[in-house]
Amino acid sequence: MATVKLIEYEEASPEVKAVYDDIMTTRGIDWINNFWKAIAVQPDMLRRTWEGVKAVTAPGALDPLVKEMIYVAVSVTNGCEYCINSHTASARKKGMTDEMLGELMAVVGMANQTNALVTGFQVELDKVFQNGGRKP
Amino acid sequence: MATVKLIEYEEASPEVKAVYDDIMTTRGIDWINNFWKAIAVQPDMLRRTWEGVKAVTAPGALDPLVKEMIYVAVSVTNGCEYCINSHTASARKKGMTDEMLGELMAVVGMANQTNALVTGFQVELDKVFQNGGRKP
Amino acid sequence: MATVKLIEYEEASPEVKAVYDDIMTTRGIDWINNFWKAIAVQPDMLRRTWEGVKAVTAPGALDPLVKEMIYVAVSVTNGCEYCINSHTASARKKGMTDEMLGELMAVVGMANQTNALVTGFQVELDKVFQNGGRKP
Amino acid sequence: MATVKLIEYEEASPEVKAVYDDIMTTRGIDWINNFWKAIAVQPDMLRRTWEGVKAVTAPGALDPLVKEMIYVAVSVTNGCEYCINSHTASARKKGMTDEMLGELMAVVGMANQTNALVTGFQVELDKVFQNGGRKP
Amino acid sequence: MATVKLIEYEEASPEVKAVYDDIMTTRGIDWINNFWKAIAVQPDMLRRTWEGVKAVTAPGALDPLVKEMIYVAVSVTNGCEYCINSHTASARKKGMTDEMLGELMAVVGMANQTNALVTGFQVELDKVFQNGGRKP
Amino acid sequence: MATVKLIEYEEASPEVKAVYDDIMTTRGIDWINNFWKAIAVQPDMLRRTWEGVKAVTAPGALDPLVKEMIYVAVSVTNGCEYCINSHTASARKKGMTDEMLGELMAVVGMANQTNALVTGFQVELDKVFQNGGRKP
Numbered sequence: 001m002a003t004v005k006l007i008e009y010e011e012a013s014p015e016v017k018a019v020y021d022d023i024m025t026t027r028g029i030d031w032i033n034n035f036w037k038a039i040a041v042q043p044d045m046l047r048r049t050w051e052g053v054k055a056v057t058a059p060g061a062l063d064p065l066v067k068e069m070i071y072v073a074v075s076v077t078n079g080c081e082y083c084i085n086s087h088t089a090s091a092r093k094k095g096m097t098d099e100m101l102g103e104l105m106a107v108v109g110m111a112n113q114t115n116a117l118v119t120g121f122q123v124e125l126d127k128v129f130q131n132g133g134r135k136p
Numbered sequence: 137m138a139t140v141k142l143i144e145y146e147e148a149s150p151e152v153k154a155v156y157d158d159i160m161t162t163r164g165i166d167w168i169n170n171f172w173k174a175i176a177v178q179p180d181m182l183r184r185t186w187e188g189v190k191a192v193t194a195p196g197a198l199d200p201l202v203k204e205m206i207y208v209a210v211s212v213t214n215g216c217e218y219c220i221n222s223h224t225a226s227a228r229k230k231g232m233t234d235e236m237l238g239e240l241m242a243v244v245g246m247a248n249q250t251n252a253l254v255t256g257f258q259v260e261l262d263k264v265f266q267n268g269g270r271k272p
Numbered sequence: 273m274a275t276v277k278l279i280e281y282e283e284a285s286p287e288v289k290a291v292y293d294d295i296m297t298t299r300g301i302d303w304i305n306n307f308w309k310a311i312a313v314q315p316d317m318l319r320r321t322w323e324g325v326k327a328v329t330a331p332g333a334l335d336p337l338v339k340e341m342i343y344v345a346v347s348v349t350n351g352c353e354y355c356i357n358s359h360t361a362s363a364r365k366k367g368m369t370d371e372m373l374g375e376l377m378a379v380v381g382m383a384n385q386t387n388a389l390v391t392g393f394q395v396e397l398d399k400v401f402q403n404g405g406r407k408p
Numbered sequence: 409m410a411t412v413k414l415i416e417y418e419e420a421s422p423e424v425k426a427v428y429d430d431i432m433t434t435r436g437i438d439w440i441n442n443f444w445k446a447i448a449v450q451p452d453m454l455r456r457t458w459e460g461v462k463a464v465t466a467p468g469a470l471d472p473l474v475k476e477m478i479y480v481a482v483s484v485t486n487g488c489e490y491c492i493n494s495h496t497a498s499a500r501k502k503g504m505t506d507e508m509l510g511e512l513m514a515v516v517g518m519a520n521q522t523n524a525l526v527t528g529f530q531v532e533l534d535k536v537f538q539n540g541g542r543k544p
Numbered sequence: 545m546a547t548v549k550l551i552e553y554e555e556a557s558p559e560v561k562a563v564y565d566d567i568m569t570t571r572g573i574d575w576i577n578n579f580w581k582a583i584a585v586q587p588d589m590l591r592r593t594w595e596g597v598k599a600v601t602a603p604g605a606l607d608p609l610v611k612e613m614i615y616v617a618v619s620v621t622n623g624c625e626y627c628i629n630s631h632t633a634s635a636r637k638k639g640m641t642d643e644m645l646g647e648l649m650a651v652v653g654m655a656n657q658t659n660a661l662v663t664g665f666q667v668e669l670d671k672v673f674q675n676g677g678r679k680p
Numbered sequence: 681m682a683t684v685k686l687i688e689y690e691e692a693s694p695e696v697k698a699v700y701d702d703i704m705t706t707r708g709i710d711w712i713n714n715f716w717k718a719i720a721v722q723p724d725m726l727r728r729t730w731e732g733v734k735a736v737t738a739p740g741a742l743d744p745l746v747k748e749m750i751y752v753a754v755s756v757t758n759g760c761e762y763c764i765n766s767h768t769a770s771a772r773k774k775g776m777t778d779e780m781l782g783e784l785m786a787v788v789g790m791a792n793q794t795n796a797l798v799t800g801f802q803v804e805l806d807k808v809f810q811n812g813g814r815k816p
Contacts, residue, residue, distance in 0.1 A: 002257045003360045003540030004370060033265070035250070038257040042374030044463060045381070049250065052456055056242045061235040066202050067243045070209045074247035074388075076664040077213040079351050079759050082254045082261050083247070084666055088683045089269025098684055099197040102722030105664045106192045107203050109725070111210035111219070113657035114171070114185065118218045120620040120649045121138045121174040122628055122812065125218050129169070132394065132411030133225025139632045139812030140642060178646030181653070184732055191724060212392040215487050215623050220394055224411045234412055238450030241392045245453070249385035256348040256377045258356055258540065268666065268683030274529045275676030275768045276778060305537070307522070310529040314782030317789070320596055321522065327588060328514045333507040338474050339515050342481045346519035349485040351759050354526045354533050355519070361541025371469040378464045379475050383482035383491070386443070386457065390490045393410045393446040397490050401441070404547030404802065405497025484800040487623050492802055496547045506548060510586030513800045517589070521793035528756040528785045530676065530764055546801045577809070579794070582801040593794065600786045605779040610746050611787050614753045618791035621757040626798045626805050627791070633813025643741040650736045651747045655754035655763070658715070658729065662762045665682045665718040669762050673713070677769025
């Protein structure tokens with residue numbers, strides 16, 4: 001269920017069907033997960049979102065598995081249950097082991113802790129870290 | 137500045153000095169950044185936090201640069217300015233290029249968008265993603 | 273269920289009953305939703321919260337439906353399931369169509385993405401935007 | 409400043425220049441704000457993000473000013489300083505008065521409060537609100 | 545500065561002046577901090593917010609210093625710089641020592657870490673903790 | 681369930697068993713809650729996290745019940761369902777009454793509201809609050 005009606009392939013408009021087809025082809029699967037069926041309520045949002053997801057998860061300077069783990073890290077910090085489960089599943093399919101998941105969570109946990117401490121004490125940024133260490 | 141007095145090396149207790157020494161040795165540097173000087177207000181917190189950070193950033197199943205980028209992803213999602221700048225600087229020192237930073241942010245941006253969409257429509261988790269795709 | 277006992281109308285104190293009555297009269301309904309029954313654990317909090325909600329959702333410079341959609345946007349960003357569902361329901365009752373909900377979510381999604389990108393790159397505020405564009 | 413070098417119009421690649429031109433034409437202005445100059449580090453991200461922002465802020469079922477205020481509501485909840493200032497400025501340009509800004513913030517404030525109360529007491533969703541009040 | 549004009553005492557309407565007077569009397573001070581001067585843009589919001597803050601910080605089942613520290617904990621988790629600084633200052637005035645602040649932050653830090661771990665692994669709630677341990 | 685297999689006492693390694701034993705001894709209970717069984721996927725994370733939780737919840741300058749309520753306040757603000765329920769249950773065991781829980785939530789609610797208002801109007805910090813009121 002969802003706050004909008006999920007749009008199944010059979011009832012989809014040609015514009016929506018084209019996106020569904022591209023999702024299945026790109027991923028080599030024969031089904032569409034609920035996320036896409038929900039945002040299909042606005043075909044333009046569906047198309048743009050899929051283009052974005054497709055672009056950022058494609059191989060590039062970063063490894064696809066690394067990208068998937070970054071996706072999990074953000075989803076955990078936002079507390080998005082659907083996203084944590086779906087991207088953890090995707091990461092496992094791309095080779096993430098229990099050990100890697102354990103390390104990923106250890107980093108995410110420490111990052112959330114030290115983020116809170118820095119913020120809580122209102123620590124001033126060291127000069128050397130300004131602009132993320134970039135030489136102006 | 138900060139909401140507590142930063143504790144400089146010279147005035148630190150032996151317990152705090154020992155942690156400062158280990159930080160500098162482990163990182164091959166000769167200075168301590170403000171974060172540690174702030175949390176030194178509670179020496180036990182300083183020691184435990186350093187042990188945690190040291191453990192999760194050490195090489196393991198995940199590459200140290202990957203861990204640093206995961207740290208950045210969490211810090212961005214939490215909006216922690218100090219953390220974003222300091223970990224971006226660390227990632228650059230470990231080899232992150234502008235291209236990699238660009239891809240990292242592209243993933244973080246899309247993840248924050250799709251997290252919001254999934255949550256906004258209250259999309260139900262597909263069965264296949266339950267338990268992060270783990271076979272029970 | 274909840275972490276406190278929900279207080280039903282029949283067992284409520286006169287102070288709580290008076291708030292329940294005002295909620296039902298103001299909204300033209302004959303039941304009280306769980307939120308109010310939970311915060312009734314502290315009658316003063318119940319009264320103040322209801323006064324606040326009543327005040328901010330009344331017609332004013334902004335349209336009641338617009339206010340309801342703003343409520344949804346905040347609830348999505350906070351990931352509050354109860355709030356998303358209840359305010360989406362209220363917005364529908366006030367005339368929100370699927371198309372409007374789609375556009376609302378499209379904005380919420382893009383805002384969460386660009387918020388993350390601005391923060392991730394630590395972009396400095398352009399002069400012209402200072403003080404929200406207000407002339408000092 | 410930012411954690412990446414801002415790309416000015418003069419030094420931009422044709423692909424980036426094309427997006428900059430479209431931003432200026434669409435908005436009827438002759439300058440580019442820092443946000444776009446930062447994400448231009450990855451031209452594809454620049455193009456997709458601009459397409460998204462352009463699409464969601466165009467007139468549709470919702471009024472452009474309403475969309476701008478929704479953008480502000482999300483940015484406040486995320487604590488994004490750049491975003492709050494820039495979108496408040498945009499909303500003012502589209503006609504938002506001090507009174508409207510006051511009401512917007514009153515709703516955002518109450519929403520953040522009641523979100524916390526619902527979550528804090530773990531209030532169970534009333535049946536009538538399930539699926540955002542949508543009839544299945 | 546702020547995105548609205550701060551309203552000084554001299555130029556305030558009688559309704560706003562009355563709230564300012566009550567703030568100064570209640571707190572035994574002779575000045576108004578910027579927060580109130582900003583939300584005075586909407587006198588009704590000023591009045592309601594002050595009533596709420598006055599009510600929740602008054603002595604009750606919880607000690608005023610404890611309440612102030614809870615305020616700090618929430619502000620840290622939300623990353624609100626103004627709020628962290630002002631409530632840390634208030635807590636210090638009410639007797640919070642560096643040692644207490646250190647312990648407060650140690651708890652806030654661990655809570656943010658374990659929150660992330662629980663969420664990251666999607667841990668199912670133990671039966672005994674349901675409804676916050678309340679017997680139904 | 682969880683995204684990793686929960687490790688029961690019987691099947692745990694000696695390192696994990698030692699932590700489980702210390703948890704049960706410290707708390708005077710004969711069972712382990714799901715959180716620890718999940719993070720046991722990485723024994724080092726289990727050990728460090730338990731040491732941290734044990735340290736911050738021990739009596740100190742702050743009362744154990746106060747610490748538990750601070751834990752609840754952070755968990756509410758993060759929206760962590762498991763954490764809210766488990767720490768509310770712990771706080772009740774340590775003496776938190778319904779009245780205290782009501783006051784705790786009233787503070788958490790107001791803090792989330794005023795945090796949003798301060799941020800929404802981008803209120804500048806008063807000089808007297810700088811560094812949390814600490815004299816430099």
